[in-house]
Amino acid sequence: xxxxxxxxxxxxxxxxxxxxxxxxxxxxxxxxxxxxxxxxxxxxxxxxxxxxxxxxxxxxxxxxxxxxxxxxxxxxxxxxxxxxxxxxxxxxxxxxxxxxxxxxxxxxxxxxxxxxxxxxxxxxxxxxxxxxxxxxxxxxxxxxxxxxxxxxxxxxxxxxxxxxxxxxxxxxxxxxxxxxxxxxxxxxxxxxxxxxxxxxxxxxxxxxxxxxxxxxxxxxxxxxxxxxxxxxxxxxxxxxxxxxxxxxxxxxxxxx
Amino acid sequence: xxxxxxxxxxxxxxxxxxxxxxxxxxxxxxxxxxxxxxxxxxxxxxxxxxxxxxxxxxxxxxxxxxxxxxxxxxxxxxxxxxxxxxxxxxxxxxxxxxxxxxxxxxxxxxxxxxxxxxxxxxxxxxxxxxxxxxxxxxxxxxxxxxxxxxxxxxxxxxxxxxxxxxxxxxxxxxxxxxxxxxxxxxxxxxxxxxxxxxxxxxxxxxxxxxxxxxxxxxxxxxxxxxxxxxxxxxxxxxxxxxxxxxxxxxxxxxxx
DNA sequence: ATAAATTTGTTCGTATGTATA
DNA sequence: CTATACATACGAACAAATTTA
Numbered sequence: 001x002x003x004x005x006x007x008x009x010x011x012x013x014x015x016x017x018x019x020x021x022x023x024x025x026x027x028x029x030x031x032x033x034x035x036x037x038x039x040x041x042x043x044x045x046x047x048x049x050x051x052x053x054x055x056x057x058x059x060x061x062x063x064x065x066x067x068x069x070x071x072x073x074x075x076x077x078x079x080x081x082x083x084x085x086x087x088x089x090x091x092x093x094x095x096x097x098x099x100x101x102x103x104x105x106x107x108x109x110x111x112x113x114x115x116x117x118x119x120x121x122x123x124x125x126x127x128x129x130x131x132x133x134x135x136x137x138x139x140x141x142x143x144x145x146x147x148x149x150x151x152x153x154x155x156x157x158x159x160x161x162x163x164x165x166x167x168x169x170x171x172x173x174x175x176x177x178x179x180x181x182x183x184x185x186x187x188x189x190x191x192x193x194x195x196x197x198x199x200x201x202x203x204x205x206x207x208x209x210x211x212x213x214x215x216x217x218x219x220x221x222x223x224x225x226x227x228x229x230x231x232x233x234x235x236x237x238x239x240x241x242x243x244x245x246x247x248x249x250x251x252x253x254x255x256x
Numbered sequence: 257x258x259x260x261x262x263x264x265x266x267x268x269x270x271x272x273x274x275x276x277x278x279x280x281x282x283x284x285x286x287x288x289x290x291x292x293x294x295x296x297x298x299x300x301x302x303x304x305x306x307x308x309x310x311x312x313x314x315x316x317x318x319x320x321x322x323x324x325x326x327x328x329x330x331x332x333x334x335x336x337x338x339x340x341x342x343x344x345x346x347x348x349x350x351x352x353x354x355x356x357x358x359x360x361x362x363x364x365x366x367x368x369x370x371x372x373x374x375x376x377x378x379x380x381x382x383x384x385x386x387x388x389x390x391x392x393x394x395x396x397x398x399x400x401x402x403x404x405x406x407x408x409x410x411x412x413x414x415x416x417x418x419x420x421x422x423x424x425x426x427x428x429x430x431x432x433x434x435x436x437x438x439x440x441x442x443x444x445x446x447x448x449x450x451x452x453x454x455x456x457x458x459x460x461x462x463x464x465x466x467x468x469x470x471x472x473x474x475x476x477x478x479x480x481x482x483x484x485x486x487x488x489x490x491x492x493x494x495x496x497x498x499x500x501x502x503x504x505x506x507x508x509x510x511x512x
Numbered sequence: 513a514t515a516a517a518t519t520t521g522t523t524c525g526t527a528t529g530t531a532t533a
Numbered sequence: 534c535t536a537t538a539c540a541t542a543c544g545a546a547c548a549a550a551t552t553t554a
Contacts, residue, residue, distance in 0.1 A: 301525075302525065323532035
């Protein structure tokens with residue numbers, strides 16, 4: 001490969017492939033040239049071609065299939081999970097199920113509850129002492145039989161002990177808001193802290209996150225006034241979800 | 257390296273390094289063994305060691321410095337950008353500046369406005385005809401003289417033409433809510449669609465996103481009732497920001 | 513149903529370049 | 534200036550998965 005600039009060959013090839021993808025010359029599902037073809041086209045060794053592919057795979061633009069080829073990833077439609085639906089009645093189901101059904105998927109889930117003690121970070125979020133008793137529930141959510149969301153929920157047992165909802169999801173299935181309503185705890189608002197990062201290996205495995213795709217990581221806490229009621233960590237593959245928030249803007253009382 | 261399982265050597269080494277980092281045996285800022293040391297330690301060739309490092313660098317766990325070594329990335333505190341601050345007065349400044357100041361940073365920004373026509377996607381978000389006149393403004397936001405947020409904002413010129421706020425940010429600096437207030441458009445709510453993905457090269461360059469770190473990508477639209485008023489694309493490095501949303505839960509009127 | 517060809521994945525060796533201490 | 538350490542790049546071989554003959 002004629003190397004006029006000082007830029008490494010593998011980056012120039014990555015640039016070329018990337019622009020062909022982003023410009024639309026290569027579309028979702030299209031097959032890239034084979035490594036052998038690119039070696040000839042660009043006049044470089046195999047290691048350079050593979051490094052170039054590594055780069056754009058790390059950007060989530062292509063996926064490799066051993067024995068077959070490298071393909072442009074096509075944008076699947078994202079499930080839109082909406083919080084703060086305007087004009088909505090009080091939520092009675094889980095936000096997950098609503099989002100899945102709105103996307104024409106059939107939602108299902110597994111869960112596993114266990115009483116344990118609150119780690120430092122969770123205790124702070126729930127406003128309780130570190131080490132206090134909590135109910136921890138791991139959820140795995142499925143859409144069309146594919147796992148799409150992982151969640152770990154914590155509730156202080158001071159709140160639910162001895163009530164019909166001490167064990168989440170026991171009996172009928174409803175969301176946190178409705179469950180808490182049923183024991184006289186009336187949730188007023190929810191705070192979600194949204195972050196993104198590369199998946200941990202078990203997350204990539206569990207959620208089938210393709211290489212180069214990050215996860216959305218959400219810390220959610222439900223409140224009754226100033227008092228935290230439930231908190232959860234939520235993880236989804238970023239190429240499957242859009243998290244949508246509708247937030248009211250308060251009306252200014254004075255016109256300074 | 258003794259390879260009992262069928263798992264490739266570079267993945268086993270990556271697993272080992274990853275667990276040493278996540279377990280805390282290697283902490284932020286610590287230097288990994290050199291490639292030569294790892295070749296001896298694990299009994300593999302250099303290419304295997306480098307592939308292992310490539311893996312954990314792609315996960316955002318380490319950064320390489322040529323001529324120096326490979327170091328564990330340390331978690332810098334994230335700026336928390338809050339939307340829906342409860343008990344807040346009507347916003348008069350930009351959410352960006354508020355978040356920066358709350359983190360003890362000094363916010364600044366550059367912008368460039370230009371009249372253009374609405375592309376398809378923007379027209380849909382603004383509820384106008386594709387090709388209609390819009391004012392487009394590119395922003396680059398800085399905290400402590402480092403670029404930390406990119407934004408592209410669109411407003412329909414049908415709304416602002418001939419008003420004092422036709423050019424965003426001309427004159428005094430205030431947020432969209434206050435600007436629109438001043439021409440009698442009273443924003444009622446904002447919708448933010450949050451996604452994450454690997455950065456484009458120019459984004460990684462502009463925002464100094466380290467390898468293995470995704471970006472948060474937000475489509476924000478301000479509304480006056482049902483009518484969209486302004487929409488913007490917002491991009492930040494995911495290792496610098498937490499986006500926080502406080503969403504009220506409506507009170508159920510009927511107890512079915 | 514088998515064998516051969518194709519294609520990507522893993523791993524070795526070697527050499528040279530570039531940035532830092 | 535020299536040694537160290539990571540970056541780029543050549544060639545070669547075999548493995549594993551898939552497709553084709």
